[in-house]
Amino acid sequence: MANERQYRFRSRVIATRGVREYRQTIPSVVRPADSVLEIGCEWGTTTALLAQHTRKVIGTDISSVCLDHWT
Ligand SMILES: C[S@@+](CC[C@H](N)C(=O)[O-])C[C@H]1O[C@@H](n2cnc3c(N)ncnc32)[C@H](O)[C@@H]1O
Known part of the structure; x- marks a missing residue:
């Protein structure tokens, strides 16, 4: 039977101007067990920098130009 804990939303969205x-939020927000998706x-x-924390x-x-930078 489903309960509240199973479906609790644990993702956090960090958006700044x-x-x-x-970048300053990283040490206080990102934990070693976190999975981080950086859009843009x-x-x-x-x-x-994120990879230093998880x-x-x-x-x-x-931008394919940005992504091609890594291939
Ligand atoms: C200010 S730069 C990001 C800088 C980067 N996050 C950093 O911390 O060094 C904004 C980036 O967002 C990308 N961008 C804009 N719209 C986007 C979208 N809809 N989906 C993914 N990336 C997007 C741009 O191509 C650009 O590379």
């Missing part, structure tokens, strides 16, 4: 603010990773600078990070971007 600037990249600096966004551009060149991966913040993705690399091993499960995916960066994605609408």
Whole structure:
């Protein structure tokens, strides 16, 4: 039988006006067991910072130029 704990929403969305603010949240928000999806990773600078706090990070971007940078 389903209960409240099974379906509790545990994801957090971090959105800020600037990249600096966004990066400053990392130490207080990201934990080693977290999975992080960075939407709009551009060149991966913040993705690399996130990877210092958890091993499960995916960066994605609408720009194929940015993504091709890594292939
Ligand atoms: C300010 S840059 C991101 C900087 C990056 N997050 C960092 O911390 O270094 C914004 C990026 O968002 C991407 N972007 C814009 N709209 C998007 C969308 N709908 N889906 C994914 N990426 C998107 C742009 O291509 C651009 O690379």
